[in-house]
Amino acid sequence: MNLKDSFIAIIVLAICILWALADGPAAQQGIGSALRLMTPLLLACLAGLYSERAGVFDIGLEGKMLMAAFTSASVAFLTGSAWLGLAAGIAGALVLSLIHGLASITFKGNQLISGVAINFLASGLTVLVGQNAFGLGGRTPSLTGAGRFNPITLPFADAVRDMPVLGPIYSGLVSGHTILVYVAFALVPLTWWVLFRTRFGLRLRAVGENPASVDTAGVSVTRLRYAAVAICGVLTGIAGAYLATALSAGFVKEMTAGRGFIALAALIFAKWRPWQALFATFLFGLLEAIANLYPNLDLGFVTVPSMFMNALPYILTVVILAGFVGRAVPPRAGGEPYVKER
Amino acid sequence: DPALIFDLGGKFDKSFNEAAYMGAQRWVEETGGSYRELEMQSEAQREQALRRLAESGSNPIVMTGFAFGDVLSQVAGDYPDTKFAIIDMVVEAPNVQSVVFTEEQGSYLAGVMAAMASESDTVGFIGGMDIPLIHKFECGFAQGFKSVKPEGQVLINYTGTTPAAWNDPVKGGELARAQISQGADVIYAAAGGTGIGVLQAAADEGILSIGVDSNQNMLHPGKVLTSMVKQVDNAVYDAFMAGTDLEPGIKVMDLEAGGVDVAIDENNQELITPEMQAAVDEAKAAITSGEVEVHDYMTDNTCPAT
Amino acid sequence: MDKMPKWADVILTPLISLVLAMGISALVILAIGESPWVALTTMVEGALGSSYGWGFTLYYATNFIFTGLAVAVAYHASLFNIGGEGQAAMGGLGVALVLLNIPLPHWALALPVAMVGAALFGAAWAFIPAILQAKRGSHIVITTIMFNFIAAALLNYVLVNILRPVGSMDPASARFPEQTNLPALTDLFAAIGIEWGRNTPANITFFIALAACLLVWVLIWRTRLGFEIRALGKSEPGAVYAGINPVRITVIAMLISGGLAGLMAINNVMGESERLVLNAVEGAGFIGIAVALMGRNHPFGILLAALLFGFLYQGGGELALWTSIPRELIVVIQALVILFTGALDNMVRMPLERLFLSRRRTGGA
Amino acid sequence: MAAGRDNLGGRSDAAAPAAIELRGISKAFGPVQANRNIDLCVPKGTIHGIIGENGAGKSTLMSILYGFYKPDAGEILVDGRPITIADSQTAIRAGIGMVFQHFKLVQNFTVLENIILGAEEGAMLRPSLSKARGVLKQLAAEYQLNVDPDATIESLSVGHQQRVEILKALYRQAEILILDEPTGVLTPAEADHLFRILEGLRDEGKTIILITHKLREIIEITDNVSVMRRGEMVASVRTRDTSPEELAELMVGRKVLLNVDKQPARPRAPVLEVRDLRMVDDEGVERLRGVSFDIRAGEILGLAGVSGNGQTQLLEILGGYPKKGARVGGEVRMNGRPLPLSGSKCNAGQRRRDGIGHIPEDRQVEGLIMDFAAWENVAFGWQDAPEFNKGWLMDNTAIRADAAEKMERFDVRPRDPNLAARNFSGGNQQKIVVAREIERNPDLLLIGQPTRGVDIGAIEFIHKRIVELRDAGKAILLVSVELDEILSLSDRVAVMFDGCIMGERLPDQTTTGELGLLMAGVTDADAPATAGIPPEDQHPEERA
Numbered sequence A: 001m002n003l004k005d006s007f008i009a010i011i012v013l014a015i016c017i018l019w020a021l022a023d024g025p026a027a028q029q030g031i032g033s034a035l036r037l038m039t040p041l042l043l044a045c046l047a048g049l050y051s052e053r054a055g056v057f058d059i060g061l062e063g064k065m066l067m068a069a070f071t072s073a074s075v076a077f078l079t080g081s082a083w084l085g086l087a088a089g090i091a092g093a094l095v096l097s098l099i100h101g102l103a104s105i106t107f108k109g110n111q112l113i114s115g116v117a118i119n120f121l122a123s124g125l126t127v128l129v130g131q132n133a134f135g136l137g138g139r140t141p142s143l144t145g146a147g148r149f150n151p152i153t154l155p156f157a158d159a160v161r162d163m164p165v166l167g168p169i170y171s172g173l174v175s176g177h178t179i180l181v182y183v184a185f186a187l188v189p190l191t192w193w194v195l196f197r198t199r200f201g202l203r204l205r206a207v208g209e210n211p212a213s214v215d216t217a218g219v220s221v222t223r224l225r226y227a228a229v230a231i232c233g234v235l236t237g238i239a240g241a242y243l244a245t246a247l248s249a250g251f252v253k254e255m256t257a258g259r260g261f262i263a264l265a266a267l268i269f270a271k272w273r274p275w276q277a278l279f280a281t282f283l284f285g286l287l288e289a290i291a292n293l294y295p296n297l298d299l300g301f302v303t304v305p306s307m308f309m310n311a312l313p314y315i316l317t318v319v320i321l322a323g324f325v326g327r328a329v330p331p332r333a334g335g336e337p338y339v340k341e342r
Numbered sequence B: 001d002p003a004l005i006f007d008l009g010g011k012f013d014k015s016f017n018e019a020a021y022m023g024a025q026r027w028v029e030e031t032g033g034s035y036r037e038l039e040m041q042s043e044a045q046r047e048q049a050l051r052r053l054a055e056s057g058s059n060p061i062v063m064t065g066f067a068f069g070d071v072l073s074q075v076a077g078d079y080p081d082t083k084f085a086i087i088d089m090v091v092e093a094p095n096v097q098s099v100v101f102t103e104e105q106g107s108y109l110a111g112v113m114a115a116m117a118s119e120s121d122t123v124g125f126i127g128g129m130d131i132p133l134i135h136k137f138e139c140g141f142a143q144g145f146k147s148v149k150p151e152g153q154v155l156i157n158y159t160g161t162t163p164a165a166w167n168d169p170v171k172g173g174e175l176a177r178a179q180i181s182q183g184a185d186v187i188y189a190a191a192g193g194t195g196i197g198v199l200q201a202a203a204d205e206g207i208l209s210i211g212v213d214s215n216q217n218m219l220h221p222g223k224v225l226t227s228m229v230k231q232v233d234n235a236v237y238d239a240f241m242a243g244t245d246l247e248p249g250i251k252v253m254d255l256e257a258g259g260v261d262v263a264i265d266e267n268n269q270e271l272i273t274p275e276m277q278a279a280v281d282e283a284k285a286a287i288t289s290g291e292v293e294v295h296d297y298m299t300d301n302t303c304p305a306t
Numbered sequence C: 001m002d003k004m005p006k007w008a009d010v011i012l013t014p015l016i017s018l019v020l021a022m023g024i025s026a027l028v029i030l031a032i033g034e035s036p037w038v039a040l041t042t043m044v045e046g047a048l049g050s051s052y053g054w055g056f057t058l059y060y061a062t063n064f065i066f067t068g069l070a071v072a073v074a075y076h077a078s079l080f081n082i083g084g085e086g087q088a089a090m091g092g093l094g095v096a097l098v099l100l101n102i103p104l105p106h107w108a109l110a111l112p113v114a115m116v117g118a119a120l121f122g123a124a125w126a127f128i129p130a131i132l133q134a135k136r137g138s139h140i141v142i143t144t145i146m147f148n149f150i151a152a153a154l155l156n157y158v159l160v161n162i163l164r165p166v167g168s169m170d171p172a173s174a175r176f177p178e179q180t181n182l183p184a185l186t187d188l189f190a191a192i193g194i195e196w197g198r199n200t201p202a203n204i205t206f207f208i209a210l211a212a213c214l215l216v217w218v219l220i221w222r223t224r225l226g227f228e229i230r231a232l233g234k235s236e237p238g239a240v241y242a243g244i245n246p247v248r249i250t251v252i253a254m255l256i257s258g259g260l261a262g263l264m265a266i267n268n269v270m271g272e273s274e275r276l277v278l279n280a281v282e283g284a285g286f287i288g289i290a291v292a293l294m295g296r297n298h299p300f301g302i303l304l305a306a307l308l309f310g311f312l313y314q315g316g317g318e319l320a321l322w323t324s325i326p327r328e329l330i331v332v333i334q335a336l337v338i339l340f341t342g343a344l345d346n347m348v349r350m351p352l353e354r355l356f357l358s359r360r361r362t363g364g365a
Numbered sequence D: 001m002a003a004g005r006d007n008l009g010g011r012s013d014a015a016a017p018a019a020i021e022l023r024g025i026s027k028a029f030g031p032v033q034a035n036r037n038i039d040l041c042v043p044k045g046t047i048h049g050i051i052g053e054n055g056a057g058k059s060t061l062m063s064i065l066y067g068f069y070k071p072d073a074g075e076i077l078v079d080g081r082p083i084t085i086a087d088s089q090t091a092i093r094a095g096i097g098m099v100f101q102h103f104k105l106v107q108n109f110t111v112l113e114n115i116i117l118g119a120e121e122g123a124m125l126r127p128s129l130s131k132a133r134g135v136l137k138q139l140a141a142e143y144q145l146n147v148d149p150d151a152t153i154e155s156l157s158v159g160h161q162q163r164v165e166i167l168k169a170l171y172r173q174a175e176i177l178i179l180d181e182p183t184g185v186l187t188p189a190e191a192d193h194l195f196r197i198l199e200g201l202r203d204e205g206k207t208i209i210l211i212t213h214k215l216r217e218i219i220e221i222t223d224n225v226s227v228m229r230r231g232e233m234v235a236s237v238r239t240r241d242t243s244p245e246e247l248a249e250l251m252v253g254r255k256v257l258l259n260v261d262k263q264p265a266r267p268r269a270p271v272l273e274v275r276d277l278r279m280v281d282d283e284g285v286e287r288l289r290g291v292s293f294d295i296r297a298g299e300i301l302g303l304a305g306v307s308g309n310g311q312t313q314l315l316e317i318l319g320g321y322p323k324k325g326a327r328v329g330g331e332v333r334m335n336g337r338p339l340p341l342s343g344s345k346c347n348a349g350q351r352r353r354d355g356i357g358h359i360p361e362d363r364q365v366e367g368l369i370m371d372f373a374a375w376e377n378v379a380f381g382w383q384d385a386p387e388f389n390k391g392w393l394m395d396n397t398a399i400r401a402d403a404a405e406k407m408e409r410f411d412v413r414p415r416d417p418n419l420a421a422r423n424f425s426g427g428n429q430q431k432i433v434v435a436r437e438i439e440r441n442p443d444l445l446l447i448g449q450p451t452r453g454v455d456i457g458a459i460e461f462i463h464k465r466i467v468e469l470r471d472a473g474k475a476i477l478l479v480s481v482e483l484d485e486i487l488s489l490s491d492r493v494a495v496m497f498d499g500c501i502m503g504e505r506l507p508d509q510t511t512t513g514e515l516g517l518l519m520a521g522v523t524d525a526d527a528p529a530t531a532g533i534p535p536e537d538q539h540p541e542e543r544a
């Protein structure tokens, strides 16, 4: 790994450390907030990573997350079980994934169009079905108790709480998230391992770079791509379920609020790599958390209007992208259906 | 038949539009009448909706939201025999009733209650978008809060700058947590669907929240301090009741007229101490009598309290 | 050489796809307990059944033509411009600043000046992503997404704090001077004695949009610049071999793209609302992506796709206005139309091709 | 036509069953009938050549055998047993391996990763990789197929990439190895090496099918040869019973001149003077280390060399588009005026205006826009030319007319200017490029690999045009890895190695052996003395 590849990591860690030194408690809260905010981004980003590494571009992450948020909240409400909700979320996103697969793999259609369609479909269907089922204008009733994923306290969190450095980090930051957050973070090394250490990963990356090489090696391109698209569905499903049943308590229409697109940006930012994805999404989470904590930056002579603090994460993203992160080369066969015979 | 047009947020927004809807429903229940309702999908439809309703004989036509103001002022003249009512905006025309609420007054009361409930002397305000209407809420709230705790602090956040800002409970929750970390122990949300996330986060973190527009106390019984209710339902109900006799002119739904209030019901009874109740009553009296003048942000685009 | 006749490819395939999309939509409508037939007639009646419906359909179509063309021009240079939303919003700002600050005695004068303002602001908003892509390799998809958010923030600020008339509740600019209001299509028809589309927002911008289609067509397929844009889009090493400067062409293509997106403001800001409101673009930038992709990035295809979306928008609006079918149904129908005609078109094309091929074989033998 | 078929004793030599037998294979791509009722019999333990014009259907036939395409009709027998080859997996299991014309390698994977892809041992990579490493070492020793197992493909020369493809097949224990135009990108030495390997494999009893356009190779190493034309198998003969002339005629359907027929050159004033040209690319690698030469009007300077020794960079610089981030030094003069080597004046458009034409090495990546119609490609690079423009607009009518005319003159088939470049066969694509550049009548024509992958009929034609241009008094720089081509076309030959010019020879006074040594980096000083012209502008000492 060269310096340029780790720039995001360096920037992110530098921000964290400086912040912690400047204002420990605020940093603790802010970083904790960043961790929560980044989790759906990270899940969606990894979802996109599998799909795009296999050569299937996916701008429908937003739609899949939204659908999953809806199905998970509905089922969690109806059954009172967050876990069933999670399963439903995954199922919801999977269905859209399969549509995407059908369009872009089987019927060799345009992947961008399919993604756009999926975003529209989710945005319409969730409200339509929700309104039909619950009559709350697309909202689902609020979830309570076991219908939600609740924060869990890790072992020893209380014991080490008062220790310097370790205490705030372990008890304040690491502990106290919902299980899905830990799942998301565990998925980073897992994804790296799957991608770079297993046969499946090798083939997956190969099919995104040169499907003909996989085909002539006697491996089905179609099956691999469907597998990737399905994994993408599962992960966006978890992301959606996290939004609706862990971070909030129910579905609100359009509640993904553009996070799918930010995840896409993070994926490109991360150059389609799992560790970089972690840091890229962390950066987005962190910038948002900072903007949340300091909504009225008073520079003495002038107070920065709230609008600009709200836009700060986006502005900084552009600056960092332009300043530090080099050209991002997508998987070579990305976006192209694999067509043998013209 | 009367007609009701909802603004872009849609009729089930759990706050403003929904209140209007409730008012219409109440009218249906009581009179057995029927009415037409429309939800906007785009800006260009506003005029279309008004004209189509007017041409098809609906009367009166009630619309929610300041965004109709401009269009109504153009259209009203073309249908002199139709009565219009617009909520949250003043349109000067002989056949238009403009219903305006003194959100600042209701928010003032909410501020007073927040100040009394707060132990940290820090409270929060979370608005949807940074627009004048929301500043009205914010400013009244801050003034009410400062009237009790002049040295206290009001934290202010706005969710975003796109329409998504009104439908982002996740962000609402995070903003609430950010304010909590800075010491806020009562948070007032005026942010549509985003507010649902604020109230949820507050309940999760064990602090109090204040709902807006509709009575949201029942969302988290015992954890929502109160809701600053804006009786849009009453306005709609009244307009429907008045029918074609709807009186043109400006109708100010202020505290005195029962247009705004803080909701106290079985869900938040426990939270309301006698002193708090007394303070609220006192403030109400002072406002009604003119003894206390709650600053309206709209008059000069400033907020002395923040 | 072709597998099937051209007419089958460009007419039959989309038509069958459209029918399929409609069929599934009908099932959805049935599923929510409404009548597909009523829905269909309401939509067709409401959007195409009267000059009134057309007045709206054409208005929406005009928006989509501009954003569709914007996406297409960039796409030909293989740049995926997701920033139409922000560029169109900035175009609106350009229009507002021009009309509010420059005294213009007549719309005929105001129009070209406002067009310059709209195009300049839109182009300016595309310029930074373009130059970052060309010079620094910053991925244009990320930067344009970010610039959408930044534009929204900027507009929010400007409208609330600068352009909003004192005492107004509405985060919107003042009305533009009366004399700069564009003639609606109604007025044009009235001038020749026909009553058409009274009180509809369709205005002469529609003709500008048609002209833009033609100009983009000329640009892409008839000019050297278009040739260079397409060449660069297909192969950068090829372009370099051919003496085409990738940086220059990337920037120019994005400027044109942003300018086109910005021009949309002539329709909605100058032509319809006659003032600048918050969120005036209302997602037209994103629909432009669908329109461009469905129109196969060809101006004529874009025109058709824009009309289709205009129809869906207006028909859907009518549906929401006059039936109890929620407006979200339209979004679902749009999605299905995009899906079937845009992404799943091979599902129809492949069997058709086989059919034609076998017919030709048996016919030939 | 059918007469040739029985010449082959494969089936009647009942001693051993044929390794491969194809019966009645047909394949259509939409309206194109790529293979029509093809029979083929390849005896076990032989090397079988397949030749045919571009687009004759050779690759298609082999791809069917390898399970890449599914045939519309026909039967495949391996070792006498009929099998259905539904996909490449089946083919691999049946012992078939194939090296495609366009390699099927993952560019940013390592050699090892490419080798194990699809043939992994289990779900984990590590055991597969370490096993493959061992096997690779063994194969490398056995067949002298050395490649660094940890190098990424993109860092390898084409020759090495091809080795990887062969290793891939051997790793899968292929008994039948298909090679589709393997020598198109190899140096003579590499090709020789490949042939030794193939012979070794044959001697082990393996069967090899070799597609090539080079008749010399067919004669040199195959046992039998089959000829295809327009989708049909027109002949199968024993190699020793035939001759290149006969094969060529079978292929093309007419007599073909196998050697370039040209008059001695009459060079005039120098057109291009290159002095001490140096270039360091964006990664800091020195690509050119002081290259100097002249080309005069009316002569062809052939530049031989293994690809990757700086020829590409030289052509790019002369063509006006050095790679981004590269630093270029030295001096280049065209008709006495210096050419800018960097900055905004250094671009391909300006070079064209200065009278330089350029047939690039890679027609598919640079020379053509594959999705453009043929007529548009005729204006590609010359889009500024006044006759193609009418004021603001391009004059498409003029371009079309020009394209039709050029396609007629250069016999581009099919003669449809509206067809996308992608849909032409390689040879015909090349003709489009050649037509475009030659017909511009440039003072200097840069040519990179003019006949790579092109059939002999087209080669003959292209060579003729190049000589005509020379005879019209133009200067030509011919870069090719084909020594035969260099020797038969050039008036002078220079050899490039590692960014330097190793020496210059007259074609009729040198041999392929001598040039081969120079190409391998053996300097003039080490080489056996030959009657060459003394090297004027070279700096071999720089290489140290």
Ligand SMILES: Nc1ncnc2c1ncn2[C@@H]1O[C@H](COP(=O)(O)OP(=O)(O)OP(=O)(O)O)[C@@H](O)[C@H]1O
Residues within 6 Å of the ligand: A001, A005, A006, A009, A192, A196, A273, A275, A276, A279, D108
């Ligand atoms: N930002 C990072 N922080 C920490 N470790 C990283 C980071 N990025 C990559 N790594 C580690 O560096 C190693 C190489 O990762 P890298 O991203 O270069 O993968 P790669 O195999 O080169 O991918 P590709 O095949 O796409 O080139 C891995 O072990 C990975 O875990």
Ligand SMILES: Nc1ncnc2c1ncn2[C@@H]1O[C@H](COP(=O)(O)OP(=O)(O)OP(=O)(O)O)[C@@H](O)[C@H]1O
Residues within 6 Å of the ligand: A340, A341, A342, D029, D032, D033, D034, D052, D053, D054, D055, D056, D057, D058, D059, D060, D061, D101, D423, D424, D425, D426, D427, D453, D455
């Ligand atoms: N995947 C494909 N889809 C459609 N047509 C194809 C495809 N592959 C080849 N063809 C067509 O089939 C015919 C035979 O092509 P093929 O590649 O087999 O020829 P070839 O003999 O290998 O030619 P070359 O010498 O140029 O390699 C050509 O007309 C070609 O255009």
Ligand SMILES: [Mg+2]
Residues within 6 Å of the ligand: none
């Ligand atoms: Mg690497």
Ligand SMILES: [Mg+2]
Residues within 6 Å of the ligand: D058, D059, D060, D101, D180
């Ligand atoms: Mg071939």
